[in-house]
Amino acid sequence: MPHESLGEEVAAVVTLKDGTGASPDELRAYVKERVAAYKYPRRVWLVEELPKGPTGKILKREIAIPD
Numbered sequence: 738m739p740h741e742s743l744g745e746e747v748a749a750v751v752t753l754k755d756g757t758g759a760s761p762d763e764l765r766a767y768v769k770e771r772v773a774a775y776k777y778p779r780r781v782w783l784v785e786e787l788p789k790g791p792t793g794k795i796l797k798r799e800i801a802i803p804d
Contacts, residue, residue: 738780747778747779748778749764749782750787751782751783752783764778765777782803
């Protein structure tokens with residue numbers, strides 16, 4: 738996602754499997770322990786569904802990032 742001074746910032750838009758639960762803070766902490774500091778998402782949003790094309794591929798450009 739765009740960042741004022743850095744140009745871009747790592748963010749994640751996540752859908753959870755049915756019957757599972759996690760908060761954005763839990764997901765961020767989980768990833769932070771496993772990847773380099775510049776790779777983990779600073780912002781995490783949970784959504785019901787990601788936009789997909791006719792072949793089932795996720796359409797990254799159509800993901801709406803909440804403000």
